[in-house]
Amino acid sequence: MSGPAHTQPSADDDLLEGEGPAIEVQGLVNAFGDHLVHDHLDLTVRRGEIMGVVGGSGAGKSVLLNSIIGLRRPQAGTIRVLGQDLQHASRKRWDAINRSWGVLFQQGALFSNLTVRENVAAPMLEHTELSKRQVHELADLKIALVGLRPDAGALKPAELSGGMRKRAGLARALALDPELLFLDEPTAGLDPIGASAFDELIRDLSESLDLTVFMITHDLDTLYAITNRVAVIADKKVVATAPVHELEKSDHPWIREYFLGPRGRAAAAGAGTNA
Structure with a gap:
């Protein structure tokens, strides 16, 4: 990997x-x-x-x-x-x-009103000066890194299984390397x-x-x-x-x-x- x-x-x-x-x-x-x-x-x-x-x-x-x-x-x-x-x-x-550091809390702690991609992008938008396009491309890379399907980025947390929510939370925890x-x-x-x-x-x-x-x-x-x-x-x-x-x-x-x-x-x- x-x-x-x-x-x-x-x-x-x-x-x-x-x-x-x-x-x-x-x-x-x-x-x-x-x-x-x-x-x-x-x-x-x-x-x-x-x-x-x-x-x-x-x-x-x-x-x-x-x-x-x-x-x-x-x-x-x-x-x-x-x-x-x-x-x-x-x-x-x-x-x-x-x-x-990155943190994965027990329940994932994802923002329910944001998609997986938006959740993963949030730390990068807050802490870096990357463009939105670069942030979304990196978010997709993080989503792939944790083993989620590419289409998972467009889903809301409520549409994910428990295991997928864990992986989405992990992708966000890894957002800032x-x-x-x-x-x-x-x-x-x-x-x-x-x-x-x-x-x-x-x-x-x-x-x-x-x-x-x-x-x-x-x-x-x-x-x-x-x-x-x-x-x-x-x-x-x-x-x-x-x-x-x-x-x-x-x-x-x-x-x-x-x-x-x-x-x-x-x-x-x-x-x-x-x-």
């Missing part, structure tokens, strides 16, 4: 450093009133890896994602993305960082065949576009199929970060229950069969 034409981001993107971790979270504290969600959580995501993030219900996976992408301001801690401290970044640096891709439960609601195809797409895109992928998921098949490492959130912290097969050896009760339960054993067996 070859990479798409570039959207010519601003020269301000050069403000981002080219070395070090893609994401570095240190001492993160998040709370809702008296309810403490994260208690000095630490996490490092290496450049170029597919990082899976798991945890029980209420563990704060989405809160962590929202903190990293600036949708939530934590009570304490430091978040560095591509070498930049988000809390102390200038407006110019923040804009450059914001253009360096990001270095980082954030995925929130990308295979939720998909049948096993559709989920497996989406996993393969993410892996291919990560390799061909040199993406760093931060992925919240509860899908054990996905974890075994495409992640390089998995971070486990429990006890208000990241209690383990390792390749998925190494987590099987953990003594932590939640990790053992999750990865060594019936579904975990089935996913591990399936991964071994497909290896």
